[in-house]
Amino acid sequence: MPTHTLQPETWVDRYSDYLYNYTIVRVNDHIVAQDLISETFLAGLKSKKNFKGDASERTWLIAILKRKIIDHYRKKNSKKGQAEVHINYTDDEMEGDWLEERVKDPYYKTAEDKLENNELRLAILECLDTLDERHAAIFKMKTIDNFDTEAICNEYNITPSNLWVIIHRARKAMANCLEKNWL
Amino acid sequence: MKLNMIFNCEEAAHVCDRAQYNEASLWEKTLLTIHTFFCKLCRKHTTRNARLTKAIKKSEVQTLSAEQKHLLKKRLRQEMMQ
Structure with a gap:
């Protein structure tokens, strides 16, 4: 007997902020986050039949969102350019320069x-x-x-x-x- | 001026709530301090209330704007109609 049911009409009001906060720390881009949430809702709607009711609606949506985030990175990686620029501040030639950037940032937050x-x-x-x-x-x-x-x-x-x-x-x-x- | 707040917990709780949003005057905050000096329950409540404010501020929780939510709803509704 399923204990949870899906109510797509209430998804945006109930879960969009939660999903947004979940996504933004993982993709670090407001627009991408919004797109992923939108895709998650649509995917949820499409696979509505697969919802067994064991997990809560939010857990289920988060599970879909996780897949979407992984897909996003996969897509991004496949498009990755060939040229990569490496910036190395501790180059021998530049010794002594850029001292400001090596000072501890007072607003620095640890992981x-x-x-x-x-x-x-x-x-x-x-x-x-x-x-x-x-x-x-x-x-x-x-x-x-x-x-x-x-x-x-x-x-x-x-x-x-x-x-x-x-x-x-x-x-x-x-x-x-x-x-x-x-x- | 609102001196009864010193003895009235309900009034004190109200000022305590407003103080969390910086909407209490200095005078009100002074009266609240006097009240909490005598009232253990309100002292506890004030501490908890302030802790909640701090936690929310620290978390930097964000919300989607009403407009963005509206767009999401619209898209979802379109899909549901199909």
Whole structure:
């Protein structure tokens, strides 16, 4: 008995941000990421029949997306040019030059930091998914997209005090969820 | 001016939320500090709330714009119609 069903109409609202954050760290290009997400949704739609219902919708879409990302790199590699330019700063002739570039970057993040942030990003979006849909959307607009209170109120036709109540509840739920899954 | 906040947890929580978005005044933040000095529960809540803000900021989580989502939806809908 399948425990999960597919609802393609809700995919964009529910999963596009998650898939985007998953993709952007892997392809590092906004447009490519968007294309891959679009392709993933279309591929999901096409192979809808193969969905057994064992995994959640999101896990299933991520599995498709992974294949798409691999395909993207395969395609890119097959088109690779012959000429490659190697830049070597520690050339003997240039000794002493480019000292600035050898100084430690104060904004440098270690690979570990970056990895941790990637995971945190996905954990945040997973927690958002557990919230009420409307609350999650409002929380996202306010906290992640930094929209003005007024703009959100107009969009959802609510009063500022309504908004703050929603934000308060969402923050509480998010803190609980992240404490359980992350912190 | 809003002095009752010192004794009112609900009011304090509201200011604490607004402070996370830099929308609380210095006066409100001072009152919040006084409140949390006496109120253990709110002190805990304030710490958690600030930790959430920090985590979200640190993660640099991004979202697709409404326009991009609209395009995605449109394409998906077209495919579903076929």
